[in-house]
Amino acid sequence: MARRSDHTRDELVAITIDAAWKIVGEDGFAAATARRVAKEIGYAPGTIYNLFGSMDDLYLLVSARTLDTLHEAIAVPDCPGGGGKPADKMKAMAKRYRDFAGEHKNHWIMLFVHNLPDGKAVPTWFGDKVERIFQPLEELLEPFFLPLDQRRRRMAARVLWGSVHGLCFLEATGKIPKVTGNMSSADLVDNLIDTFVAGLERTGI
Amino acid sequence: MARRSDHTRDELVAITIDAAWKIVGEDGFAAATARRVAKEIGYAPGTIYNLFGSMDDLYLLVSARTLDTLHEAIAVPDCPGGGGKPADKMKAMAKRYRDFAGEHKNHWIMLFVHNLPDGKAVPTWFGDKVERIFQPLEELLEPFFLPLDQRRRRMAARVLWGSVHGLCFLEATGKIPKVTGNMSSADLVDNLIDTFVAGLERTGI
DNA sequence: GTTTAAAATGAACATCGTTCAATTACAATG
DNA sequence: CATTGTAATTGAACGATGTTCATTTTAAAC
Known part of the structure; x- marks a missing residue:
């Protein structure tokens, strides 16, 4: 039995999210079962339910980390010189998004594959994290x-x-x-941005 | 025990796809388990494996029906008079798509939620059905x-x-x-089409 | 040292997809 | 009609899953 003084409750929460994050990254969302996570942290499955209430709540916290990391990857400071057309900046941002999706493929796919059961609503703090993803692009759209x-x-x-x-x-x-x-997805995305921005310019301010 | 002369093998295949389709529509993809489908057709779970080999193969056939129905919904004949701007026709087509996704929500979501296990590749006949979805829009894009x-x-x-x-x-x-x-998804889609088409026109032929 | 409340456990339950030996049903044959 | 042989159908069994909760263990308080 794991000794209860091994970690504080908060530490244990963090350790468990780490473990789940690692398993998802290595073997995909489906591999992050209660028993597998429990084994990874050296506790029994029941402990996870003491900590999170349900696997869905743990998954939500893992996805929260994904959103945080994604936001960090996307929202790099605007290029110093300030040069470059907005469309190019957008393409660079989209490229960072695609790169993230590629490097953290399992985490990224989990964002969309994991759904809460019918009754359960997405908590607002999670919705805020999603909302935040749009902000950097909103700023790039200012000139239009x-x-x-x-x-x-x-x-x-x-x-x-x-x-x-x-x-x-x-x-x-x-x-x-x-x-x-x-014809890669990179081409498709660049084509989308070019055409969309051209449309914005034509539509006029 | 169901009597083997109740249905021909082909009939049984059709009946089973019908049953799975119905269950997905009513209670979602997750509800279409082997035992539930078996009960619905009055056979034992093992029979489904005789017919399809695996649940994944049955799911593929259900999704095939979804793609067929979706294609039928989208590819209505071009408006008789031939009038109307291409962008409007595209918006109408996108509306039919959204309406389909709304009316057959569970079937439509299943298209993206159901994934074959790592080793298994999507059969070409299925890829062809996906490919076919793009054709009506390709035709509308001809003038550009x-x-x-x-x-x-x-x-x-x-x-x-x-x-x-x-x-x-x-x-x-x-x-x-x-x-x-x-700001509904209808607004977002219409905005996308308007801006994208404006971009196409600006980019020039 | 004793008491007590919190933390950790893991067997148990109802599911799942899947397998396969056993059973049943039916057509062909004698 | 009886018998045989084969194809269709079955359902118990296996190893999983998420989840519950009575039981046990732990460590702090007295």
Whole structure:
């Protein structure tokens, strides 16, 4: 039996999230079972339920870490010189997103594969973390909208992010048939951004 | 014991797909277990394995029906008069897509939630059905590209479909926080199409 | 040293996909 | 009609899953 003075409760929570994060990264979301996580931290399965209440709550915390890491990867400071067209900055941001999805594929896919059971609602603190993902792009979209037209800018950020996500997801899960030879998801995303931004410019401020 | 002369093997296959389809529609993908489907058709669980080999193979056939129904819903004949801007036609097509996703929510989500185990590859006949989904949109995109520039047109179709899908998926699964009040996924999709088409026109043929 | 409350346990329950020896059903044959 | 042989059907069994909770262990308080 693990001794109760081995770790404080908070330490144990952190250790467990670490373990689950590691298992997901190595063997995928489906491998992060209660028994597997318990074995990894050297405790019994029941302990996880003392700590989190359910596996779903643990999964939510793992996904929270994914969102934090993703946000960190995306929201690098604007290029120092300030040069470069907005579209290029967006493509660079999308590339960082794609790179993240590639490097943390299992964590990233888990964001969309894990769903709470019907009754359970996503807690607001989690929704806030999702919301935060859109902010860096919103800032890049500033030049295309009047200062007071926040609504359209927020909309554009969501449309663009949702679209980039859709393309990456279809590719990562193999749901989209390989297009004619040389056409990667990178090409698709760049094409989306170029065309969308051109549309923004044409539509006018 | 069900009598073996009750149905031919082909009939039994059809009946089983029907049953699985019905269960998914009513109670979601997770409810379509081997035992539940078996009970629904009045056979033992083992029979399903005689027919399909594995639950994954049955799920693939259910998803095939979803793709067929979706294609039918999307590919309605072009409006008779031939009037209307392409962007409007695309919005109408996207609306049919969204409506389908709404009416057959469980079937539609299953398309993306169900994944074959690591080793197993998606059969080509299934990939063809996915491929076919893009065709109606490809045709609507004809006016924007030179006849010989098939590659860019195919790319645009995939970008646009992938994006529409991404927006619908995020909304259907509740992964995107409700935006500021009055901003539905319908608005987001229409905005995407308007801006993207404007971009296509600006980029020029 | 005793008491007590919290922490940790792991067997138990109802599920799941899957396997496969045993059973049943039916057509062909004698 | 009886017999045989084969194909269809079965359901118990296996190793998993998430979850519960009575039981045991631990460490602090008295």
